[in-house]
Amino acid sequence: MRIAGVVRTAAAAAVCSVLLTSLTSCGTSDDGDGRKDGKRGAPGGTDGRTTDLRRIPDVGDRLQSRIPRNSRQVVAVYGRSRNLADATVVLYTRAAAGGGGGDATWKKERSWPAHNGKKGWTLDHRENDKRSPVGVFTLSDAGGVLADPDPSHGSGLPYTESAAFQAPHYWPKTHWHDFDHVIAIDYNRVKGTPPNDPTRPQGQAKGGSIWLHMDHGSGTSGCVSLPKSGMRYLLRTLDPKQHPVVVMGDKAALRD
Template identity: 65%
Template sequence: MRIGGVKDAVRAGTAAAACGVLLMSLAACGGSDGGGNQKTDGVSAVRTGQAKARTTGLKAIPEVGDRLRGQIPAASRQVVAVYGEGRNATGSTIALYTKHGSTWDRTRVWQGHNGKKGWTTDHHEGDNRSPVGVFTLSDAGGVLADPGAKLPYTRSASFQAPHYWSKSHWHDFDYVIAIDYNRVKGTSPNEPTRPEGQSKGGSIWLHMDHGSGTSACVSLSKSGMEYLLRTLDPAQHPVVVMGDKADLKA
């Protein structure tokens, strides 16, 4: 049985050999310290200022400066933008932009969370901060059956969050989309290989929200994850642009 980077609760028998690998991923995607139980759907929770902003015919992804804008591949026609509230804040707004011709439309917005300690431009294992940057989105998976994903989808019980975690976390990995940070594209999101080394962290995903910060991932509502899974298309070369507002604008 191939068990990728997701932490499991098993500690005995043949599963013990896999446990070290499992510990690797869930440490990145959400800790066992729980958090609030309040869920936010996001579509109806858009900040007032953003709701009034122009959403169609945009010449560029809003609030993203030249440095990161220049890293968006020319072929990308789908961008998930994650706007962190602050360098040390856990709240984020997640928006999907789709390119039509030479301009962008904002098609969906959700509220969610990022790392427990905020953001960093130099992510390392265990720092509880989400990495700032532009990353491709190539693979998906989860505990639940494929909801109609266009990205390659791996269904496996190995994604299951351990039940010694707070109950609010149990469904975190029902759906996940791998963020291509320090991972091998074209593999299951829980594949543990880290090309840049273990210390640089990894197993950073978009996944379902539990109402508080993660250990490095970005989380949003179940309905948001289902929409992204059904919409993000490899033929459109989707990427995520993510970070706190100041770093995004740099």
């Protein structure tokens, strides 16, 4: 999946002129390994200990059924409330099992404090509504201002390193490093392209450029942000062969 030492800079350059439009849909770093964040009572475990489960915790049948049967990695984003920006991100994994993996159990790997859209969540995301879309989405592409944190492991998401991701410096200084690392959430975008590709198959009104990205300590314009430790861990861990997805929403919507 990854060609060692090669990034899609040509593709990134092609979208430099429209980057600011893309960034409007997105919005305190930590250099640790992320383990301590699991002690905050994240869903799926109240004390950060690993738990094996048959289902992704606190996710109802509606969204649970949309998680592909062949998915072995799920990034769950548990929003605190429909109209709030506070969230928790949890990575769950499961091993392959016979019969298509339906009987495999999920294991809670790590969790991190996070933020979502500054106005909360929505089932019908629109451009500039400042809410994050509820749903299950694949994770196919990554990138950022900084280099891939582990370009040699050969199994991670395709990564585009480019200065084109740089947040404008007329934004508050706290936001300048938001896009040092990003993972595209496949909402209204074309898979297999850099995260900042502006193409929106469902139209501009449906919004786009919804990413996982670095946290600046408050709500975003629709993305999900988490600490540097979390972003770097996900980039080292998510593997296209494991068919990673994100299931995201406020607690009530997730349980529906």
